[in-house]
Amino acid sequence: DVVLTQTPPTxxxxxxxxxxxSCRSSQSLLHSNGNTYLNWLLQRPGQPPQLLIYLVSRxxxxxxxxxxxxxxxxxxxLKISGVEAEDLGVYYCVQSTHAPxxxxxxxxxxxK
Amino acid sequence: xxxxxxxxxxxxxxxxxVKMSCKASGYTFTDYAMHWVKQSPGQGLEWIGxxxxxxxxxxxxxxxxxxxxxxADKSSNTAYMELSRLTSEDSAxxxxxxxxxxxxxxxxxxxxxxx
Numbered sequence: 001d002v003v004l005t006q007t008p009p010t011x012x013x014x015x016x017x018x019x020x021x022s023c024r025s026s027q028s029l030l031h032s033n034g035n036t037y038l039n040w041l042l043q044r045p046g047q048p049p050q051l052l053i054y055l056v057s058r059x060x061x062x063x064x065x066x067x068x069x070x071x072x073x074x075x076x077x078l079k080i081s082g083v084e085a086e087d088l089g090v091y092y093c094v095q096s097t098h099a100p101x102x103x104x105x106x107x108x109x110x111x112k
Numbered sequence: 113x114x115x116x117x118x119x120x121x122x123x124x125x126x127x128x129x130v131k132m133s134c135k136a137s138g139y140t141f142t143d144y145a146m147h148w149v150k151q152s153p154g155q156g157l158e159w160i161g162x163x164x165x166x167x168x169x170x171x172x173x174x175x176x177x178x179x180x181x182x183x184a185d186k187s188s189n190t191a192y193m194e195l196s197r198l199t200s201e202d203s204a205x206x207x208x209x210x211x212x213x214x215x216x217x218x219x220x221x222x223x224x225x226x227x
Contacts, residue, residue, distance in 0.1 A: 039213060048207055048217040049157070060215060092157060096212055100173040101147075101159035 002026055004093050006104035012112040013083045021107045023093035025074040030097070037096040040069055040078045043106075044089040052091075053078065083109070114138040116208050116218035123224045124198055131194040132221045134208035141189040142166040144211045148182060148193050151220075152204045160206075163191060198225045 003026040013019050029036045038056050041049040051060045053069035056076060066081045080087055088111060093104040119133040134146065148160040161172035165184040172180065179202070181194045195202055203225045208218040 037212065041214070048220050049209075049214070050217065051213055051215050054213040054215075060213070094157070094214070099171065100175070103157040103159070106156050 001100055002029070002095055002098050002102050004095060004102055004104035006091075006093060006107050008107060009105065010108045010110065012110050014112050015083060015085060017083050017112075018079065018081045019083060019109070020080075021078045021091055021093075023071075023076040023078070023104050025076070025095060027098070028073045029076075029095050030073060035097075036072065038069075038071070038076050039094050039096070040067075041092045041094060042087070042089050043092065044086075047089075049092065080109075085111070114210070114216045116210060116216055118206075118208060118218035118221050121222040121224070123226065125227055126199055126225055128198055129194060129196045130198065130223055131192055132206060132223075134191040134193075134218050136189045136191070136210070139210075141184075142186060146182075146184065146191040147209045147211075147214060148180065148191075149207045149209060150176075150204050151207065152201075155204075160193070165191065195223070198223075200225050 005024045007022045029038050036056050040053040043049040052063050057069045068079045070077050090106045090108050092106050115137045117135045122130050124130045142165045145164045147162045150158045160176045160180050163170045163182040163184050170182045183192045205220040205222050207220045210216040
C-alpha cells in the first residue's frame with residue numbers, strides 16, 4: 001500500500017500567519033492517465049472531513065483562496081496564506097491513484 | 113443541494129452484524145461512485161471500499177474484505193454498508209463520501225461494539 005507521510009504532525013500558528021503542510025508519498029502518485037489523484041481534507045472537531053483541494057492544486061468550490069496546493073510525483077504541499085480561526089482542525093492528504101486509497105496521518109493545526 | 117444523510121448511531125453486541133445507510137439527495141445517484149471510510153477513535157482515516165451504483169460494481173480494501181459488504185438501491189438513492197462479525201476493533205465512526213474527489217461527506221455513523 002502507498003504510505004503518505006505528513007509533516008509536521010502538529011502545527012501552532014497565530015491568526016494571519018502563513019503555514020505549510022507536507023505530504024510525501026512512498027511512490028509516485030502520477031496515474032497512467034496523466035492525472036495525480038492527491039487531495040487535501042480538513043476535519044474540524046466533531047465534523048466529517050471536508051474537501052479543500054483535489055488533483056493536487058484544484059480548489060474545491062466554496063473553499064477560500066487562502067488555501068493552495070502544489071507538488072508532483074511524491075512530494076506535495078498544502079499552504080494556508082493567512083490562517084483564520086475557522087481553519088483550526090486536522091488536515092489530511094489522501095491519494096486515490098493506487099488501490100487501496102490511503103490517507104496521511106494528519107496534521108493538527110492549533111492556535112499559538 | 114447535495115446531501116448524504118447517514119443512519120443513526122449503533123450499539124451492537126460482539127459477533128453481531130450492523131447495516132448502515134447513506135441516503136443521497138440533490139444529484140443523480142447513479143452519476144457518482146460512493147466510498148466508505150472508517151475513523152477509529154482518536155485515529156486517522158481508512159478507506160473501506162467503493163460502490164459504483166450505476167453498474168453495481170464494488171471494490172474493497174483487502175483489509176475489509178469479508179468484514180464489509182457494500183450495496184446500493186437505485187430506487188431509493190441509498191447506499192448501504194454491512195459490517196459482520198463485529199469486534200471491539202470495529203468500534204469507530206463510518207462515513208460515506210461521494211465521488212473520487214470525496215466532495216461531499218455524510219455526517220458519520222458511530223458504531224460501538226460492546227456487550
